[in-house]
Amino acid sequence: MDIAKVIVDVPVRSTDRPYDYLIPESLKLWIEVGSRVAVPFGHRTVQGFVVSLESGEKGTIPGLKAIQEVLDLLPPLSPELVELADWMSRRYACRRISALQAMLPTALKGKAERLIALGDTAEESEAAQEDELFLMFPDTGGEEREITEFVRRGGEVSMKQLTRAFPEAAETVKFMLRRGVLTESQSIKDKMGKKKLKAVELAIGIDSAQEALESFPARSARQKEVLAFLVEMEAMLPLPLKEVLSILQVTAGTVKALEEKGYIEIIEIEVYRDPYRGRDFKPSSPLPLTAEQQSVYNRISRTVDEQLHEVFLLHGVTGSGKTEIYLQCIERCMNQGRQAVVLVPEIALTPQMVERFKGRFGSGVAVMHSRLSVGERYDEWRKIREGKATVAVGARSAVFAPFANLGLIIMDEEHETSYKQEENPKYNARDVAVRRAEQGGAAVILGSATPSLESYHAARAQSDIHFSPVLLEMPSRALGNELPKVHVVDMREELKEGNRSMFSRRLHSALSDRLENGQQTVLLLNRRGFSTFVMCRSCGYVAGCPDCDISLTYHSRSDNLRCHYCGHAEPAPKVCPECASEHIRFFGTGTQRVEEELGKLFPGIRVIRMDVDTTTEKGSHEKLLNQFRDKKADVLLGTQMVAKGLDFPDVTLVGVITADSALNLPDFRAAEKTFQLLTQVAGRAGRHQLPGEVVVQSYTPEHYSIVHASGHDYYSFVREELKHRKGLHYPPYCRLILVTLSHEQLPLLLRLAENYALNIQGKARQLRWYGSLDKLSSDALDLLGPVASPIPRLKGRYRFQCMIKWRGTIDAIGLARQVAEELEDSARDTGLQISIDVDPQMLM
Numbered sequence: 001m002d003i004a005k006v007i008v009d010v011p012v013r014s015t016d017r018p019y020d021y022l023i024p025e026s027l028k029l030w031i032e033v034g035s036r037v038a039v040p041f042g043h044r045t046v047q048g049f050v051v052s053l054e055s056g057e058k059g060t061i062p063g064l065k066a067i068q069e070v071l072d073l074l075p076p077l078s079p080e081l082v083e084l085a086d087w088m089s090r091r092y093a094c095r096r097i098s099a100l101q102a103m104l105p106t107a108l109k110g111k112a113e114r115l116i117a118l119g120d121t122a123e124e125s126e127a128a129q130e131d132e133l134f135l136m137f138p139d140t141g142g143e144e145r146e147i148t149e150f151v152r153r154g155g156e157v158s159m160k161q162l163t164r165a166f167p168e169a170a171e172t173v174k175f176m177l178r179r180g181v182l183t184e185s186q187s188i189k190d191k192m193g194k195k196k197l198k199a200v201e202l203a204i205g206i207d208s209a210q211e212a213l214e215s216f217p218a219r220s221a222r223q224k225e226v227l228a229f230l231v232e233m234e235a236m237l238p239l240p241l242k243e244v245l246s247i248l249q250v251t252a253g254t255v256k257a258l259e260e261k262g263y264i265e266i267i268e269i270e271v272y273r274d275p276y277r278g279r280d281f282k283p284s285s286p287l288p289l290t291a292e293q294q295s296v297y298n299r300i301s302r303t304v305d306e307q308l309h310e311v312f313l314l315h316g317v318t319g320s321g322k323t324e325i326y327l328q329c330i331e332r333c334m335n336q337g338r339q340a341v342v343l344v345p346e347i348a349l350t351p352q353m354v355e356r357f358k359g360r361f362g363s364g365v366a367v368m369h370s371r372l373s374v375g376e377r378y379d380e381w382r383k384i385r386e387g388k389a390t391v392a393v394g395a396r397s398a399v400f401a402p403f404a405n406l407g408l409i410i411m412d413e414e415h416e417t418s419y420k421q422e423e424n425p426k427y428n429a430r431d432v433a434v435r436r437a438e439q440g441g442a443a444v445i446l447g448s449a450t451p452s453l454e455s456y457h458a459a460r461a462q463s464d465i466h467f468s469p470v471l472l473e474m475p476s477r478a479l480g481n482e483l484p485k486v487h488v489v490d491m492r493e494e495l496k497e498g499n500r501s502m503f504s505r506r507l508h509s510a511l512s513d514r515l516e517n518g519q520q521t522v523l524l525l526n527r528r529g530f531s532t533f534v535m536c537r538s539c540g541y542v543a544g545c546p547d548c549d550i551s552l553t554y555h556s557r558s559d560n561l562r563c564h565y566c567g568h569a570e571p572a573p574k575v576c577p578e579c580a581s582e583h584i585r586f587f588g589t590g591t592q593r594v595e596e597e598l599g600k601l602f603p604g605i606r607v608i609r610m611d612v613d614t615t616t617e618k619g620s621h622e623k624l625l626n627q628f629r630d631k632k633a634d635v636l637l638g639t640q641m642v643a644k645g646l647d648f649p650d651v652t653l654v655g656v657i658t659a660d661s662a663l664n665l666p667d668f669r670a671a672e673k674t675f676q677l678l679t680q681v682a683g684r685a686g687r688h689q690l691p692g693e694v695v696v697q698s699y700t701p702e703h704y705s706i707v708h709a710s711g712h713d714y715y716s717f718v719r720e721e722l723k724h725r726k727g728l729h730y731p732p733y734c735r736l737i738l739v740t741l742s743h744e745q746l747p748l749l750l751r752l753a754e755n756y757a758l759n760i761q762g763k764a765r766q767l768r769w770y771g772s773l774d775k776l777s778s779d780a781l782d783l784l785g786p787v788a789s790p791i792p793r794l795k796g797r798y799r800f801q802c803m804i805k806w807r808g809t810i811d812a813i814g815l816a817r818q819v820a821e822e823l824e825d826s827a828r829d830t831g832l833q834i835s836i837d838v839d840p841q842m843l844m
């Protein structure tokens with residue numbers, strides 16, 4: 001194979017295709033599909049990914065440039081992931097390079113030197129064990145020993161040194177890397193290196209050490225003590241130097257002296273930056289399943305055992321024991337020698353959740369989420385690739401976990417919008433999961449108490465849109481208790497009767513009861529659409545961003561105003577810049593105000609507030625939840641964060657302060673989101689022995705999302721909501737593509753946006769797609785707009801959008817992209833930007 005097709009990392013749309021490169025003789029054995037390489041491009045050297053290999057006469061094409069170097073010894077991507085990236089680029093109209101890069105941890109994105117060292121397996125083993133270790137190797141004529149020796153001598157060698165010394169040994173080196181005999185890491189330069197710790201090891205055999213002890217000079221008592229200790233602890237060597245020093249209360253000089261005499265060695269050992277190190281996870285074993293769980297489990301295990309591809313939609317009410325199903329299905333999958341990925345929404349990636357998986361599967365669980373440092377994430381990723389983890393639990397990007405033989409993908413809370421990435425590539429992890437599972441013959445479980453209408457409709461209609469899941473239902477709670485009783489309070493009535501507080505009388509008295517009985521309460525403030533802006537009460541002035549047409553948000557910690565879109569920050573004004581009035585008010589975060597009010601109404605009440613302000617620090621989320629679990633507080637007050645996945649036995653009351661604050665947002669999913677949030681938060685109450693109660697405060701208690709949520713009636717809600725969606729032509733009855741065009745000059749932008757719409761309509765007409773979705777035809781496309789975007793100006797650029805609605809088997813995504821590219825080409829150099837969002841979740 002002489003030619004590699006490479007996707008290069010050049011931020012120009014026209015480069016979004018593979019380029020041919022010659023593979024030089026010296027790299028031939030190292031390059032595979034999925035390798036990351038450095039290639040010449042124009043006058044520069046850029047990074048790229050090998051997406052296919054070709055043998056061929058084409059090798060003689062004159063002027064074909066050659067690959068300069070390979071950046072990792074083991075390709076960071078598998079052929080399946082490369083293919084998945086290709087699919088993503090078509091499915092989400094994104095560039096292939098951005099899909100490929102989304103699959104890698106940040107640590108790998110730059111160009112840094114690779115270092116090779118001995119892995120744990122080799123480092124721990126003595127020569128005799130090494131023999132055993134190498135038994136599993138194919139016959140290589142002893143290459144592996146030479147390589148091991150070479151690396152051991154160097155301690156850590158660069159990739160270049162290694163490939164130069166063993167140009168022919170690619171297969172063996174890769175094998176050693178996959179078995180963990182060698183490990184590769186980033187150079188220390190960019191701080192992504194493996195974390196190293198100094199450790200002490202005997203340099204001589206145990207027998208010689210014992211002999212040496214007997215004849216040790218008396219004046220070196222301290223040294224003797226150290227040596228004796230090491231002999232005693234032989235089984236546990238190497239020991240961290242720090243520990244030795246602190247246990248024996250000796251100085252580093254003493255240890256150093258022993259090293260100089262040749263008795264011991266001070267070496268460096270690798271420590272994985274395990275973000276959960278030092279934490280004990282209570283081991284758990286499989287629970288005997290309830291009848292409902294059993295039948296669901298049986299159905300899924302059949303598919304897992306046969307290693308088939310099938311998608312399940314597990315609709316189980318809150319507390320029905322979905323997690324136990326996940327755990328046992330993973331075990332089943334592991335019995336097949338395959339690995340599993342568990343996706344949870346970032347916000348629900350609570351320590352409680354992680355604990356349940358670590359408790360069952362121990363250190364075989366890798367955790368991936370955005371709160372880890374770059375280095376931690378890299379280490380968790382390597383743990384997966386080096387086969388040290390069999391389960392990955394993480395937020396949406398964990399769908400790309402580099403497992404070799406993935407058998408099961410679980411997506412908890414599948415209805416969550418955070419599975420959709422809002423930046424490029426704008427992928428939906430649910431659809432990527434289904435696609436990845438399809439590639440490798442894996443099962444998918446989409447679990448939720450409130451499945452998204454798209455998934456539910458696909459399961460019921462067995463029709464369509466992305467996939468057809470098998471519907472599995474668990475209508476009762478695992479512990480046999482009832483779903484909590486929900487009271488809806490009409491806040492308009494409260495006001496009429498003179499109650500101006502943010503707490504209804506019902507919620508107030510329910511709260512006092514809990515305080516008296518020592519039970520706990522969860523309070524939710526639905527903050528979507530809630531104000532955190534600064535307003536002058538005299539003239540109505542609202543502080544806005546100078547570059548984006550949105551109001552600035554007040555941050556109490558730094559006492560400044562910030563734009564959440566562009567990062568613009570300015571000090572909070574003391575008087576109104578318009579009218580100089582002092583009645584300029586910060587509406588603070590809603591939760592802060594609720595907290596104050598609670599303090600006034602119930603003096604001495606202990607409140608834990610959980611919102612963006614109190615959870616910015618690493619680990620703060622966990623700390624707050626632990627405090628609540630340890631009953632250090634009466635009330636857990638928060639935003640959406642408190643609604644998901646929490647399982648606390650003493651919570652018997654859930655209060656929702658404003659159920660309908662998000663209902664009026666310009667988003668066709670507003671009702672669905674409201675229903676889901678209310679159902680989820682209500683599900684936090686009365687999960688164990690004590691019965692639960694829920695108080696929902698609303699200004700529109702007759703709205704069907706509130707009525708059905710209070711009756712725990714998913715089916716009625718779905719029926720009514722589907723009716724609306726059908727009438728207005730919204731998903732799941734069609735699909736959407738949101739195209740946003742932006743430019744610094746308004747008149748030009750307007751013209752370009754109109755052009756875009758006309759071109760789409762013209763082409764669709766030619767293809768006989770165009771027409772209203774009212775028609776019965778199954779292939780149809782309609783375009784709305786252009787109109788100003790909900791945020792009409794962002795970072796100094798004006799924004800217009802078109803909404804394409806379509807259904808059927810037509811290639812609407814391809815069309816949207818093609819027309820965008822043509823327009824970008826014709827308007828080249830004017831600075832037009834077009835962004836395409838397929839199946840958008842955020843419409844604002």
Ligand SMILES: Nc1ncnc2c1ncn2[C@@H]1O[C@H](COP(=O)(O)OP(=O)(O)OP(=O)(O)O)[C@@H](O)[C@H]1O
Binds near residue numbers: 287317449647
């Ligand atoms: N088979 C079982 N036997 C005994 N207890 C169980 C069983 N299955 C689950 N449980 C317990 O029931 C409670 C609820 O289970 P779990 O948290 O898994 O529900 P869930 O369906 O994930 O709920 P949610 O959607 O609200 O997060 C937990 O305390 C769990 O330990």
Ligand SMILES: [Zn+2]
Binds near residue numbers: 536538577579581
């Ligand atoms: Zn004013």
Ligand SMILES: [Zn+2]
Binds near residue numbers: 546563568
């Ligand atoms: Zn701004």
